[in-house]
Amino acid sequence: MNILVINCGSSSVKAAVIDGSSGNRLLTMKIERLLDEHPIIHFSDKEEPISCPSSGHENALRFALPLIKEHLGDHELHGVGHRVVHGGDKFDQPIKITNEIEKAIEDLSSLAPLHNPVNLLGIRIAEEVFEDLPHVAVFDTSFHQTMPKRAIQYALPKHLREKYGLRRYGFHGTSHNYVADMAAAHLKTDIQNLRIITCHLGNGCSITAVEYGRSVETSMGMTPLEGLVMGTRSGDVDAGILVYIAKEEGMKMKAINKMLNKESGLKGLSGVGNDMRDIIQRSTEGDDDCRLAIQVFAHRLRKYIGAYAAVMGGVDAIVFTGGIGENSPVIRHRTTQRLDFLGAVLDEDLNHDLKLSTEQPVAEFSAPHSRTKLLAVRTDEQFAIAQETVRIVEEQTKVNTVPTIPIAVSGRHIHLTQEVVDVLFGEGYELTEKAPLSQPGQFAANERVTLVGPKNQIERVRILGPCRSKNQVEISRTDEFFLGVDAPVRASGHIQNSAGIKLVGPEGEVTLKEGVICAWRHIHMTPEDAKIFEVNDKDIVEVEVIHGTRPLTFGNVLVRVSPKYKLEMHIDTDEANAAELPRHSEGVLIDTDGTAKLVKRKLKH
Numbered sequence: 017m018n019i020l021v022i023n024c025g026s027s028s029v030k031a032a033v034i035d036g037s038s039g040n041r042l043l044t045m046k047i048e049r050l051l052d053e054h055p056i057i058h059f060s061d062k063e064e065p066i067s068c069p070s071s072g073h074e075n076a077l078r079f080a081l082p083l084i085k086e087h088l089g090d091h092e093l094h095g096v097g098h099r100v101v102h103g104g105d106k107f108d109q110p111i112k113i114t115n116e117i118e119k120a121i122e123d124l125s126s127l128a129p130l131h132n133p134v135n136l137l138g139i140r141i142a143e144e145v146f147e148d149l150p151h152v153a154v155f156d157t158s159f160h161q162t163m164p165k166r167a168i169q170y171a172l173p174k175h176l177r178e179k180y181g182l183r184r185y186g187f188h189g190t191s192h193n194y195v196a197d198m199a200a201a202h203l204k205t206d207i208q209n210l211r212i213i214t215c216h217l218g219n220g221c222s223i224t225a226v227e228y229g230r231s232v233e234t235s236m237g238m239t240p241l242e243g244l245v246m247g248t249r250s251g252d253v254d255a256g257i258l259v260y261i262a263k264e265e266g267m268k269m270k271a272i273n274k275m276l277n278k279e280s281g282l283k284g285l286s287g288v289g290n291d292m293r294d295i296i297q298r299s300t301e302g303d304d305d306c307r308l309a310i311q312v313f314a315h316r317l318r319k320y321i322g323a324y325a326a327v328m329g330g331v332d333a334i335v336f337t338g339g340i341g342e343n344s345p346v347i348r349h350r351t352t353q354r355l356d357f358l359g360a361v362l363d364e365d366l367n368h369d370l371k372l373s374t375e376q377p378v379a380e381f382s383a384p385h386s387r388t389k390l391l392a393v394r395t396d397e398q399f400a401i402a403q404e405t406v407r408i409v410e411e412q413t414k415v416n417t418v419p420t421i422p423i424a425v426s427g428r429h430i431h432l433t434q435e436v437v438d439v440l441f442g443e444g445y446e447l448t449e450k451a452p453l454s455q456p457g458q459f460a461a462n463e464r465v466t467l468v469g470p471k472n473q474i475e476r477v478r479i480l481g482p483c484r485s486k487n488q489v490e491i492s493r494t495d496e497f498f499l500g501v502d503a504p505v506r507a508s509g510h511i512q513n514s515a516g517i518k519l520v521g522p523e524g525e526v527t528l529k530e531g532v533i534c535a536w537r538h539i540h541m542t543p544e545d546a547k548i549f550e551v552n553d554k555d556i557v558e559v560e561v562i563h564g565t566r567p568l569t570f571g572n573v574l575v576r577v578s579p580k581y582k583l584e585m586h587i588d589t590d591e592a593n594a595a596e597l598p599r600h601s602e603g604v605l606i607d608t609d610g611t612a613k614l615v616k617r618k619l620k621h
């Protein structure tokens with residue numbers, strides 16, 4: 017697929033048409049000096065820049081985007097991927113843009129006033145110009161949505177945190193995610209077995225702890241100002257300083273904001289500007305301020321690397337990326353020397369000679385025996401956005417052509433015979449309905465009992481009605497360990513030789529000899545559904561979750577067909593937690609052509 021990737025920023029617009037599988041550019045376009053009378057447009061396939069007839073983002077985009085169509089000639093476009101800076105806590109992955117999504121991006125503008133409004137403007141104009149194409153939003157923040165609560169909280173008063181959504185979000189997520197994946201591929205190790213620290217050192221700088229594929233800490237916070245020393249941003253400062261200089265200098269908030277974002281960082285330290293190349297050059301010529309700028313920059317970074325290794329309880333690879341990380345042996349050297357205590361041993365020659373290119377986007381600069389690998393990785397946020405756009409467009413096509421299956425999480429529960437109900441609740445007792453269940457005729461009862469295992473007991477376990485001909489207790493693996501019973505994974509109804517357990521109700525107790533199972537993940541469906549999915553009762557199939565936070569397939573799913581059922585897949589709480597499924601997820605039966613894939617195996621019982 018050819019994807020147009022648009023990064024509509026506050027001072028420039030960058031766009032590229034990218035082959036979503038190879039990363040090859042069909043063309044690139046840049047609009048600069050947006051606020052000049054005539055913004056300038058550069059196309060990669062043209063030497064001469066084009067002058068835009070009128071000023072501002074909107075005019076420039078309306079003029080430039082149709083030119084992309086012209087420049088593409090016969091090449092077809094399949095989707096448009098938009099970089100969006102702030103996704104707040106609403107977006108934990110890229111998403112197809114609809115009116116609702118646009119509204120949500122707009123609502124998040126207060127968190128990123130310089131970025132989200134222009135990102136949205138880019139989206140709206142591109143939707144007019146490329147009206148038949150799917151548009152996808154890829155958020156800088158979404159990769160960090162996996163950070164645990166302890167990492168995102170500021171120690172500020174609760175009412176303010178809640179009122180204004182004050183918390184850490186993190187940025188550069190697309191880049192951190194991309195380079196962590198590249199590092200794992202280079203190391204030929206599943207990312208789920210790696211603890212990686214990724215250092216994105218460009219004009220903006222941030223560092224992330226990627227633990228087994230998930231961001232668990234990152235240095236930027238609610239805004240991109242927190243953390244490392246950057247080109248013109250200060251990174252961490254004692255907030256008390258702001259109060260102090262506001263008072264002493266009589267500075268207003270706007271001026272403080274400008275000072276922190278535009279006049280600090282390398283620029284503020286060196287006094288010569290934000291370009292690391294100049295600063296390194298001048299430091300070699302004896303400029304003390306530039307030397308200090310490099311020292312502070314590298315020291316802050318080392319400090320964070322140590323902290324993030326501690327956060328993850330170790331580190332397998334440290335990755336350098338961004339203009340500085342990819343190109344500066346000096347900064348890599350200063351940061352990673354004497355990291356032997358973390359198992360990272362720098363190889364001076366490899367570091368010095370390192371050159372990244374399209375052909376070699378990853379290079380190691382640690383010594384061969386270094387337990388922790390030091391890597392430089394070429395980041396490519398545009399390609400990452402194109403890849404995500406392809407994924408969402410393909411997913412969407414699948415959703416539109418293949419029937420989907422709602423996935424429900426089934427908590428621990430009990431089915432009882434009337435005989436046992438009599439003992440537990442009193443002779444002739446009838447279960448009372450609390451709420452109907454999705455499967456017709458079934459209900460969650462108000463009544464609950466205690467499960468007593470050899471090790472522990474679990475109280476208030478819900479009974480499902482109506483009564484059945486056999487007693488059956490369905491628990492998760494975690495429950496099984498907690499109770500101390502050995503429950504087999506079985507299809508509902510297959511309780512022969514399963515584990516026993518004691519049930520305690522308000523009026524009496526019963527010890528079941530068998531009936532405790534871990535329910536085999538299954539799909540309920542009607543014979544009509546079975547025809548659509550081309551499956552039969554007791555087939556074993558694979559289901560791909562299509563709205564989960566990450567790509568996920570459940571293998572070994574049992575199909576149960578009955579006219580009494582309603583289409584729904586049931587998994588237990590352990591599985592849902594492990595898979596981090598959102599509350600409403602859906603799946604599709606997978607096969608290469610999008611239709612049902614059957615593992616040729618039948619249920620034995």
Ligand code: AMP
Nearest residue numbers: 218219290291292293338339340343344
């Ligand atoms: P980016 O935002 O990723 O384009 O990175 C921009 C930063 O990378 C600027 O501070 C540049 O000075 C820096 N940079 C680019 N090349 C080098 C280099 N060879 N050595 C040091 N810094 C570099």
